[in-house]
Amino acid sequence: MTTTEMFVDGVLTLELCEDPENVTVKWRGRSMARDPGPFILPVLTRALDLGQKANKPVVLDFRDLEYLNSSTISPVIRILEQAKRGEARLTVCYRNDLKWQALSFSALYLFQTADGRIAIKSV
Amino acid sequence: MPMPTKLSLDVLPAWEELERVRQRTKSFLEECALGSDVVDAVSMVACELLENAIKYGAFSAAAPAIKVDVTVSPTMVMVEIQNPVGPDSATLHRLDEAIQWIRGYQDPFEAYLKRLKEVSGQRLDSTESGLGLVRIAYEGQSVLDFFVNEHDVLAVSAVHRVAPARRLEGRSA
Numbered sequence: 001m002t003t004t005e006m007f008v009d010g011v012l013t014l015e016l017c018e019d020p021e022n023v024t025v026k027w028r029g030r031s032m033a034r035d036p037g038p039f040i041l042p043v044l045t046r047a048l049d050l051g052q053k054a055n056k057p058v059v060l061d062f063r064d065l066e067y068l069n070s071s072t073i074s075p076v077i078r079i080l081e082q083a084k085r086g087e088a089r090l091t092v093c094y095r096n097d098l099k100w101q102a103l104s105f106s107a108l109y110l111f112q113t114a115d116g117r118i119a120i121k122s123v
Numbered sequence: 124m125p126m127p128t129k130l131s132l133d134v135l136p137a138w139e140e141l142e143r144v145r146q147r148t149k150s151f152l153e154e155c156a157l158g159s160d161v162v163d164a165v166s167m168v169a170c171e172l173l174e175n176a177i178k179y180g181a182f183s184a185a186a187p188a189i190k191v192d193v194t195v196s197p198t199m200v201m202v203e204i205q206n207p208v209g210p211d212s213a214t215l216h217r218l219d220e221a222i223q224w225i226r227g228y229q230d231p232f233e234a235y236l237k238r239l240k241e242v243s244g245q246r247l248d249s250t251e252s253g254l255g256l257v258r259i260a261y262e263g264q265s266v267l268d269f270f271v272n273e274h275d276v277l278a279v280s281a282v283h284r285v286a287p288a289r290r291l292e293g294r295s296a
Contacts, residue, residue: 011142032145032170034138034178035250067145070171070254074242081243099160100167103262107232110239 009039016047023051023058027065031072040072044079048088057089062105063123073104080111084118096122126155132191136177136206145170148193148202155195161285165200168263168281169193171255172204175279181209186276203280208271215271218279221256222267231260 002019010033015026025047033039044060051058060076062068083090094105108120130151134140148169152162169191176189186207194201208214228234238257259265265281272278 030142032138032141034174037248037250041247067167067170069174070258071174071252073239073254073258074245074249074252075247077239077243078245078247078249082247098163100163100262104258107235107239107261110236111243 007039007043009033009036012036012039014040014043016043016050018050018054018056021056023047023054023056024061025059026061027068030066031068033069034071036069036072037075040075041079044075048079048083048090051088051090057091058083059091059093061093062101063093063095065101068104077108077111080108080118084111084113087117089117091119091121093121093123127151128155128195130191130193134173134189134191135187136180136182136189138177140177141170141173144173144191148191151193152195152200157195157200157285161200161283164263164265165193165202165283168259168265168283169202169204171259171263172202172279172281175255176204176206176277179208179214180206180277181211181275182207197285199285200283201280202265202283203278205276205278208275208277210275215277218256218269218277221253222269225257225260225267231257231264235261 002017005016007014011030013028017024017026025043047058092105092108094101096102102122105120112118112120132144132147134144145166148166149162152165173191180189190205192203225231225234235257238254242252242254256267259267259281263281263283265283267281269277269279
């Protein structure tokens with residue numbers, strides 16, 4: 001069974017999807033809010049909780065994101081750091097053919113773990 | 124018809140203006156036959172600088188707006204954002220410190236990684252970012268500078284160098 005919940009804040013949509021293999025947060029549109037944390041963090045925290053309860057990896061899928069401001073990067077990397085310190089399995093997924101995505105997300109390799117539990121992957 | 128070389132926008136200090144400026148900047152750069160990588164990078168730079176202007180500008184009835192200029196030449200694209208600043212020098216001091224700090228790194232990527240590490244260690248609910256300027260240097264591949272004129276108007280510029288061969292990169296015939 002697949003369960004999907006949609007969260008919309010202006011021009012940004014986060015789609016939280018749980019299927020038999022993964023818990024995925026798909027990012028769509030543009031993240032341009034002045035303080036995006038109060039919208040983003042509860043969704044990402046819920047994704048991590050779902051992943052932990054069901055013992056499933058969490059995927060943050062940015063491939064359909066058109067734009068994000070630097071205020072959006074902050075809550076994302078805080079969640080990555082939290083996941084790194086815990087036991088969650090989390091993968092960040094981005095498009096390597098879009099230079100802005102390649103530059104922005106490849107820098108998150110900082111948060112990768114040697115065992116692949118936290119992974120930053122381009123497609 | 125000759126290609127335009129400069130886009131000038133007068134912008135209200137309202138968050139809703141960001142998307143309009145982003146779209147206008149993208150359209151202008153595309154008209155200038157710049158590749159999609161440059162268009163994405165420079166429009167991000169314009170938005171990040173505009174966010175700072177909206178957050179930290181000292182607006183009044185006499186100085187109610189922000190000026191956004193995007194200038195294209197054969198070798199570079201420059202974004203310049205002008206906004207009024209108040210007598211409080213703390214904002215300018217922080218801006219100067221941030222730009223000097225970035226310049227202290229030979230590669231802005233190293234500065235960006237260092238800032239990412241710092242921000243990742245902050246509390247989840249922290250609203251601090253401080254990533255905007257260093258992101259402009261790294262991801263926007265732009266050199267930052269600023270000055271304040273005699274009318275207390277701050278002008279922050281970001282220069283993105285463009286190799287001539289890259290102007291048409293990413294555009295279909």
